Amino acid sequence: MPPCVPPDSEKRHRHDPVHPHGRPRPRCVRRFGRLDRGHRGTAQSRHPGDRAAQPAAWPRRRRGVHRVRGVSDRRPVILVGHSYGGALITVAGTTENVVGLVYMAAYVLEEGESLGELQGRFPASPLVSNLKQWTYPVEDGGPAVEVTIDADAFPSVFAADVPADLTKVLAVAQRPLAAAAFEETAAAAAWKTKPSWALVAGADEAINPEVERFGAKRAGATVVEIEGASHAVAVSHPKEVADLIRDAVRATS
Numbered sequence: 001m002p003p004c005v006p007p008d009s010e011k012r013h014r015h016d017p018v019h020p021h022g023r024p025r026p027r028c029v030r031r032f033g034r035l036d037r038g039h040r041g042t043a044q045s046r047h048p049g050d051r052a053a054q055p056a057a058w059p060r061r062r063r064g065v066h067r068v069r070g071v072s073d074r075r076p077v078i079l080v081g082h083s084y085g086g087a088l089i090t091v092a093g094t095t096e097n098v099v100g101l102v103y104m105a106a107y108v109l110e111e112g113e114s115l116g117e118l119q120g121r122f123p124a125s126p127l128v129s130n131l132k133q134w135t136y137p138v139e140d141g142g143p144a145v146e147v148t149i150d151a152d153a154f155p156s157v158f159a160a161d162v163p164a165d166l167t168k169v170l171a172v173a174q175r176p177l178a179a180a181a182f183e184e185t186a187a188a189a190a191w192k193t194k195p196s197w198a199l200v201a202g203a204d205e206a207i208n209p210e211v212e213r214f215g216a217k218r219a220g221a222t223v224v225e226i227e228g229a230s231h232a233v234a235v236s237h238p239k240e241v242a243d244l245i246r247d248a249v250r251a252t253s
Contacts, residue, residue, distance in 0.1 A: 166235070196216075
């Protein structure tokens with residue numbers, strides 16, 4: 001989203017929505033358009049779950065705030081997390097200038113909880129049986145494991161409500177997810193001290209919608225559920241996603 005400069009009278013209420021992507025990354029932030037006059041959105045360029053970013057340490061890092069291009073430590077920030085990006089903002093959100101959290105079809109972890117632990121409380125989604133495993137070398141030994149979604153299953157599992165021509169592109173453009181991301185535990189839970197909002201994708205085949213509902217309820221989040229929405233909800237329902245982010249910005253201004 002292009003930055004937009006507000007009039008002087010509005011600058012003191014300016015927030016930066018920051019969106020750490022889930023997996024894979026469909027560049028969905030670009031579809032949101034301008035959230036509001038005077039508010040700039042920023043997409044994180046590399047997610048700590050990427051295998052090149054040393055995944056074993058990502059839940060303990062706060063790079064979602066401090067190393068996102070264009071975000072000032074002095075300006076209020078709304079963190080927006082999709083998929084396992086929700087686990088990232090749960091930890092990164094403890095940073096002082098973060099004023100709110102928005103979860104999009106995302107995991108909402110408790111302190112000390114892992115993605116696998118939360119997911120294991122509920123029936124597995126179709127994603128689990130449609131993952132392809134690969135290995136890659138790591139500096140301290142290895143090999144380590146990473147996964148991608150089977151390209152043939154991608155449309156139904158990840159983006160059933162997205163046009164077929166686009167899902168084909170997303171399927172081949174997806175980046176692998178380090179399996180270690182499912183085993184690490186969250187070092188903190190920012191939703192205990194920061195307000196949160198959650199969008200539940202009612203037809204999500206990647207994360208069981210019950211996982212999303214449970215986490216959102218536990219966090220006391222303001223919840224919006226979109227019936228029939230896939231995991232790629234930001235692509236198929238960009239207006240509803242932008243509206244929820246806008247609600248968070250306004251509520252914390």
